[in-house]
Amino acid sequence: MSVLRAATTKLDNNFRKDNLDSTGSFPRANQIENMYLSDRLIDGIYAVSEPTRIPVPYELQNEYLAWEKLSDEALENFENSLKDEER
């Protein structure tokens, strides 16, 4: 499965969004975009494969080379779709 996009979950938000790390500063944005998961996605629980947008297991995040950062709009759409599914 080629993982193209990823999204964070509530759990990830709790862990990382405003979180200090051992560098003593907020996790920095990656200097090498798209080389691996961006900081906010490293601990993400969900990945979404296109075109099916099916959440895939955490383990598949290792396919990081194919990942790309979600735009804010795409992330919001994804979170809304999760809420719709919960309803």
Add this chain to the structure above:
Amino acid sequence: MKRDRKLIHVGIDYIVSPCPALNPQTRLSFQQSILDSGLEYTNTTEDGNKFIVFRQPPSHLEITVIALNPPHIGQLLVVSEDQNRPLNVFCDDAEAAVQAFHNNWPLSPYQIMGCDICIRELHETTSDHAFKELWEDHLHQPSESLSTFNRPILGGGLRFIANSPPGEHPTTRYDIKIESFIDDSKKVFIEVQLFYIEPLPLGEPFSPSQRLLQVNQFIENQVYSFMKGVLVT
């Protein structure tokens, strides 16, 4: 690159469950626990869900406790930017900080939901510019190839992301940076950060010294071996 190592930052970070309760009483008792564990501090600060205990330079230390998502998820972070202390002294401080944390919030068994360790160090080079040494001596690249940028190169470096082998537990990831130091281009800056990328078993001890020494061993064995091509002393 010379092998005279100068540590400029050491830090260890735990994301834990359950979350320590932060209130005026526990903030005060934590300060007492820190003193009881043999550490000294110079001041404290609180910011919402965060409580920080400082020790000012020359033996800088920063202990931060955060109620990330009470009552479930909390955080303990111990960082030092003391540039003159050996690693084993920081290990002692981290052990004492962890002990104070446990004494003040005896919520055992804790589960470590996430952990990361960072070591930064500087090395002198034998050339005028550390990136030139990396680029030409280690990567065997012609200096002319950098002229395509049409401007002087201020700095540069290498970065590696290395996951633990499949099947190895706990799953970890090393993030390794080997760069010229922007503030002093004759120095090489090395940063190695180890991430535990899955929760550890319930009750797994914090063991800060062991985790710090594991990263240090990785630097001394793997990273220095990689750099061997440019090590001259």
